Amino acid sequence: MSASVTGGPAVTGRRSERETVAVGTFRRRDAVWSYSVLTVVSAVLAAPFVFMVSIALSSDATVQKAAFTLFPKEFHFDNFVRVMTSDAQMATWILNSLIIVTFACLGQVFVSAMVAYAFARLRAPGKAILFTILLSTMMVPAEVTIIPQFVLFREFGWIDTLLPLIVPHLFGGAYNIFLMRQFITRIPRELDEAAQVDGLGHFGVFAQIVLPLMKPVLVAVGVFSFSWAWGWFFGPLIYLNTQSKYPLALGVQFLSGTSTNAQTPPYNLVMVGALFLTLPMVIVYFFSQRYIYQVNLGTGSAGIR
Amino acid sequence: MVSPWLVGFVVFLAGPMIASLYFSFTDYALLTPPVWTGLDNYIRMFTADPVFWKVLGNTTYYTVISVGVSTIVSIALAALLNKPLAGMRIYRTIVYLPALVPLVASAMLFAWVLAPDAGLINRALGVLGITGPDWLREEAWVIPALILLSLWGVGTGVVLLLASMRGVPKELLEAAVIDGANPRQRFFQIVLPMLSPVILFNVVMGLIGSFQVFGQVYILTGGGPNNASQMLVPYLFEEGFKNYRMGYASGLSWVLFAVIMICTAIAFRTSSRWVFYETEVR
Numbered sequence: 001m002s003a004s005v006t007g008g009p010a011v012t013g014r015r016s017e018r019e020t021v022a023v024g025t026f027r028r029r030d031a032v033w034s035y036s037v038l039t040v041v042s043a044v045l046a047a048p049f050v051f052m053v054s055i056a057l058s059s060d061a062t063v064q065k066a067a068f069t070l071f072p073k074e075f076h077f078d079n080f081v082r083v084m085t086s087d088a089q090m091a092t093w094i095l096n097s098l099i100i101v102t103f104a105c106l107g108q109v110f111v112s113a114m115v116a117y118a119f120a121r122l123r124a125p126g127k128a129i130l131f132t133i134l135l136s137t138m139m140v141p142a143e144v145t146i147i148p149q150f151v152l153f154r155e156f157g158w159i160d161t162l163l164p165l166i167v168p169h170l171f172g173g174a175y176n177i178f179l180m181r182q183f184i185t186r187i188p189r190e191l192d193e194a195a196q197v198d199g200l201g202h203f204g205v206f207a208q209i210v211l212p213l214m215k216p217v218l219v220a221v222g223v224f225s226f227s228w229a230w231g232w233f234f235g236p237l238i239y240l241n242t243q244s245k246y247p248l249a250l251g252v253q254f255l256s257g258t259s260t261n262a263q264t265p266p267y268n269l270v271m272v273g274a275l276f277l278t279l280p281m282v283i284v285y286f287f288s289q290r291y292i293y294q295v296n297l298g299t300g301s302a303g304i305r
Numbered sequence: 306m307v308s309p310w311l312v313g314f315v316v317f318l319a320g321p322m323i324a325s326l327y328f329s330f331t332d333y334a335l336l337t338p339p340v341w342t343g344l345d346n347y348i349r350m351f352t353a354d355p356v357f358w359k360v361l362g363n364t365t366y367y368t369v370i371s372v373g374v375s376t377i378v379s380i381a382l383a384a385l386l387n388k389p390l391a392g393m394r395i396y397r398t399i400v401y402l403p404a405l406v407p408l409v410a411s412a413m414l415f416a417w418v419l420a421p422d423a424g425l426i427n428r429a430l431g432v433l434g435i436t437g438p439d440w441l442r443e444e445a446w447v448i449p450a451l452i453l454l455s456l457w458g459v460g461t462g463v464v465l466l467l468a469s470m471r472g473v474p475k476e477l478l479e480a481a482v483i484d485g486a487n488p489r490q491r492f493f494q495i496v497l498p499m500l501s502p503v504i505l506f507n508v509v510m511g512l513i514g515s516f517q518v519f520g521q522v523y524i525l526t527g528g529g530p531n532n533a534s535q536m537l538v539p540y541l542f543e544e545g546f547k548n549y550r551m552g553y554a555s556g557l558s559w560v561l562f563a564v565i566m567i568c569t570a571i572a573f574r575t576s577s578r579w580v581f582y583e584t585e586v587r
Contacts, residue, residue, distance in 0.1 A: 011310050030388075030389075030488075031390055034385050034388055035390070037385060038385055038386070038396045041400070042396055042400065043384065045399055045400060045402070045403055045457065045460075046399050046402075047425060048403070048411075048414055048415070048418050048425065048457065049402065051405070051414065051417065051425055052414050055414075055417060066420070066422070066423040067423070068417065068423055070341065070425065070428075099363070110312070111309045112310075114309065115309060118491065119331075124493060133314070134310070134314075137314065137318055138544055139565070139566065139569070140318065140562065141516075141517055141518065141519075141558070141561055141562055141565055143538055143541055143561055143562075144322060144325050144558045144559065144561070144562050145317065145318055145321035145322055145325060145553050146323075146558070147321075147324075147325055147327065147328060147555050147558065148320070148321035148322075148324035148555075149317060149321050149547055150325070150546075151335070151389070151551075152316075152320075152321070154335075168313065168317050170309070170313075171309050171310055171312060171313020171314075171316075172308075172309055172310045172313060177310060211309050218527065227405075227407075230407060231407030231408055231409065231410075233408060233409050233519070233520045233523075234519055234538075234542070237542075238542075238546050249407060249408075249409040249410075250409075252409055252410070252413060252414070253409050253524055256413055256416075256524075266357040266415065268530045270413050271413070271414070273413075274406075274409075274410035274411075274413050274414055275408075275410075276405075277407045277409060277410040278405065278407065279407045281405040281407060282402065282405055282543070283404070285401075285405055293468060298412040303358075
């Protein structure tokens with residue numbers, strides 16, 4: 001497992017004593033050097049995190065004076081209650097985010113899986129052309145379609161509702177379909193055929209045979225869709241006007257622009273929001289990393305050609 | 306079974322793309338129907354809008370430096386994290402964590418990391434006796450500041466590189482050791498070529514993502530000072546959704562598309578010279 005890349009090899013048997021010693025000291029020096037670089041880098045990368053917690057726990061007075069410290073000196077855990085009750089509508093924002101994210105994940109995972117199955121297994125005229133079109137759509141930046149989509153949703157009367165943020169997800173996403181198709185092509189076809197002999201139709205084969213085998217890629221796509229929808233900012237910004245409809249990402253940004261009785265925005269509460277934004281990402285990642293790793297090994301790290 | 310995607314493709318992609326192309330040749334203020342003006346938007350963009358060139362320059366500057374630096378940093382970090390030393394799991398976690406922070410959260414946080422006096426960076430510089438700049442309000446420093454924010458999320462690329470570093474066959478490295486290759490030679494002549502497809506993947510994804518940078522700019526700088534950090538998508542947002550110049554904004558989106566296509570094409574074109582595929586027959 002520990003494929004040594006830069007460390008010395010274990011083939012010291014035929015070497016002279018002195019060489020072995022030299023390799024030993026080199027390794028120790030190398031280890032010390034690696035540890036020091038990594039410690040410095042980690043400290044630099046971790047510092048903003050600590051700072052985020054520190055600001056989130058600050059009192060309003062500290063915010064006024066911008067007298068933040070890297071490590072927390074005061075512990076105003078009541079900030080976490082305040083954002084839910086009086087000073088912000090964070091509970092509502094979190095609920096809105098959860099609604100959007102649930103539909104986005106379900107839509108992306110199941111619809112993309114079905115479409116991917118069709119691309120991987122079904123024979124239909126024009127399939128190759130459709131797949132080429134699918135791949136090329138991955139290159140179109142979302143901004144190209146955002147204005148006509150805005151006009152369209154405005155025609156539908158969907159402005160200031162969550163619908164524009166949910167509905168497009170229910171049709172699958174090109175990258176997810178591609179990722180899943182690659183995964184399905186590695187599932188032995190004999191399994192489908194055996195099931196078909198046993199009398200299952202295409203839908204049955206998909207739902208009962210292929211879908212259960214796709215677990216890693218389903219989890220991976222679910223996590224990607226989750227992180228995308230959870231953190232998305234541009235869409236909510238253009239579609240929503242009413243504060244109580246905001247998802248958390250937009251709510252937090254809105255909160256940072258408000259200054260009620262204070263001169264400065266309530267940055268302690270904003271950072272509480274930032275923590276709430278970050279926490280689900282960390283939890284989701286830690287529960288899903290081994291699946292994502294499998295999918296990455298299969299497709300991501302095979303690179304693109 | 307393809308139909309859901311096909312419907313989505315027509316309604317949310319193909320249709321809007323055609324509409325967007327059409328809008329880009331019109332004067333369209335949303336409340337009144339679009340008026341055909343031919344190439345006017347593009348002519349104004351390229352000849353009469355000084356902000357456009359600044360925006361294009363800023364976006365390119367930001368993208369090239371942030372993708373370049375994060376590529377090098379992520380390769381170096383992955384190499385360090387791949388060493389068979391105790392405690393690597395902890396370091397890997399710390400390196401990856403910032404990549405998980407949603408953009409709005411990290412932008413909010415960096416407002417204070419980059420603040421002139423209370424900011425984390427300037428206080429650290431102060432310890433070293435250096436007076437740091439007012440990162441977000443000085444024209445020369447605002448884009449480097451945004452690049453620092455993007456570097457905080459370098460972990461995404463590191464994770465992919467680490468995964469494929471483990472896929473480098475042990476036999477190759479052992480054979481190289483027997484042939485007398487030193488660690489540096491093993492890294493540059495075996496590991497790096499084996500990683501090159503992933504590096505290309507990271508570079509292309511980085512290019513696409515960086516050209517579309519929006520949230521950081523919108524939240525931290527609003528494109529200022531004096532448009533020094535104005536970039537393509539925030540400019541598109543301002544033109545389209547604040548000034549309701551939907552036609553001009555559509556034109557900008559096509560320019561963005563073209564720029565991304567050109568850069569991706571360049572990355573792929575040059576890749577035959579530096580990307581090595583295992584299964585390739587030469």
